[in-house]
Amino acid sequence: MKIIRTLLGSFSEALAEGAVMLPNLMFVGLYYEHYGQSEFIMPFVLLYAFEKAGPFLLSGFGKVKNPYLVWLTGNVLAILGCFLMLFGNSAHILWNVGAILIGLGLSCFAPMYRTMRDSIREKKIWSTGASVYIGYLILLLYLVIVMAFRYVSMITVILAILFLVLISTVQCITLRNHNPHKYDPLIEKGTVRADQLLLALIVLLFTYAIRLYKQTASLGLVLWIAVGMILLVVAAFVTRRNPYRGHSLRTLWYGAERNFVTIFSLIYFMAVGEYNKVTVAYIMIGIGVALAKIVSPILKKMVREERFELFCIVSANAFSCLMMIPGTISYMVGVLVTVIFVSCGNSRSTAAYLKDERFDVNERRLVRSRFYGLGAVAEQAFMMGFFFVFSYLILGNGVDALSAYTFRDGNMDTSPVFFYSLMACIVLNTLVGLYVVKNKE
Known part of the structure; x- marks a missing residue:
């Protein structure tokens, strides 16, 4: 049995x-x-x-x-x-x-x-x-x-x-x-x-607008996404009952970084017509999550507990830079190792939630999932913003790059847009990661 x-x-x-x-x-x-x-x-x-x-x-x-x-x-x-x-x-x-x-x-x-x-x-x-x-x-x-x-x-x-x-x-x-x-x-x-x-309603509408924009490249949704982002930030602070602790902010970052690797790989390879590489990237993500279970105990023996998440966040940011190097192998290695370090750090953050006595024991993982999901949604909003800005600056139209993904154009001319958007996402994630890792419990 x-x-x-x-x-x-x-x-x-x-x-x-x-x-x-x-x-x-x-x-x-x-x-x-x-x-x-x-x-x-x-x-x-x-x-x-x-x-x-x-x-x-x-x-x-x-x-x-x-x-x-x-x-x-x-x-x-x-x-x-x-x-x-x-x-x-x-x-x-x-x-x-x-x-x-x-x-x-x-x-x-x-x-x-x-x-x-x-x-x-x-x-x-x-x-x-x-x-x-x-x-x-x-x-x-x-x-x-x-x-x-x-x-x-x-x-x-x-x-x-x-x-x-x-x-x-x-x-x-x-x-x-x-x-x-x-x-x-x-x-x-x-x-x-x-x-x-109320927060659930705002998250629902904001996420709906982001995903609809991602799938349609409709310019009319940009304003709604901006308004939704403002409402979400205001609501998150107005509805909080306790100050946000360090592990909550770091969970936001883990959700954002994991979403960045997943969604960027999907949009980029679909937009340039390299569909098979989406499959490879997703398999790398799955392998990375699995390998983290083996790597995490080893890292915990090598890195002091109070510096463990700092090490994971810095390492994830560093290896994500491999995604900018031309070539499929370097990109996939970047995806794999980034996911490993994100998963290792996330497991440490989850352990902190399970000890957080501000929340009932039945709700601790639920609270953690809310922060993780918010990080994913926020990252996607910023990513769509970078696509819009660089598409406008390089191609003269803010939705051309995303349209290549939406309609599967296989347009290699959009590659510079995705490269600079990738760079911007990595820089943003690095800065935010360094900020959240400084917050003490």
Whole structure:
């Protein structure tokens, strides 16, 4: 029984690490050869927006008392969303509804699953360590499958992701008798947080505008993104109940840096027509996350604890510079090593969250996921801004470079725009990284 639970846990670990990446890749295949058509773009936009807003929405409804029920409920929503996606060719509205359900369902999966795993780890019901390593192998296999079939057979990709969620749900059901919160409600009554609901709405609309701009290169969205950025910054400071600690700010940076590597690779290689390199870059990201589990313990023996995150952030920034050197090998090595150091530093930051007594033990990972998601959204906003500025300065039109990605033009003339945008992102990330690493706990 323990072996079976370990195997089931491996699929949940794979889903926890790939909950953002895998569904996004699925929806990328949806608008293949339908570039610029709203009915094919909108599901991709809605998925991302609700995925980022989900943790804020959950916090807004009240204090989480039963992470097991959140995990199970989220899986049910994702399963229902996948089923609706299967019938999207008959009625395109089902793609939109399915995208919203998948986004909401998986938005809190990683923090809630890992919270449950932490709470029953001492019972040794399954080998959690083995599950993690097997889970990364499963994730790499899924990345290959999804990347290979996303343009060939959407049904295959949907069924593959549906299978992953179903297996995780089976594990969830087998653990029902070991749930230490089984007599608790999902949310504590009377703890609705209006400020968090407002923040969730702002995050939803802001993320929606950014992703829609990324997929359409519509100039009319630039103003809305700027206004949304201002509202988000104001809301983040107005709604905070405690001063932001160092590990919160560093988590923002880790989310931003990981998103930078992922999204820039996607946009750049798609824009210049080198589609196969997107697959290679994403596989490098998956390998980097897996290798971090091996590298992190080694680094902790070599670097003093108080300097560990400084070392990881500086190293990640340094190796990201390899992405600017001409040649595929140097770029991919830069992606791989950057992700390794980001993942190592992020694990240290997560450990700090788990000891943060300002938050209830059931919400610590959820709070961390909110900061991580905000970092990813903010990075994407700045990246789109750099694309606009350098495209205007070099090509005379602010949306030409992004249009090359949106409509898959394969336009090599946009390469200088992406090079200078890459340089600007690295400089910005380096400056912000040096700032956040100075903040003490």
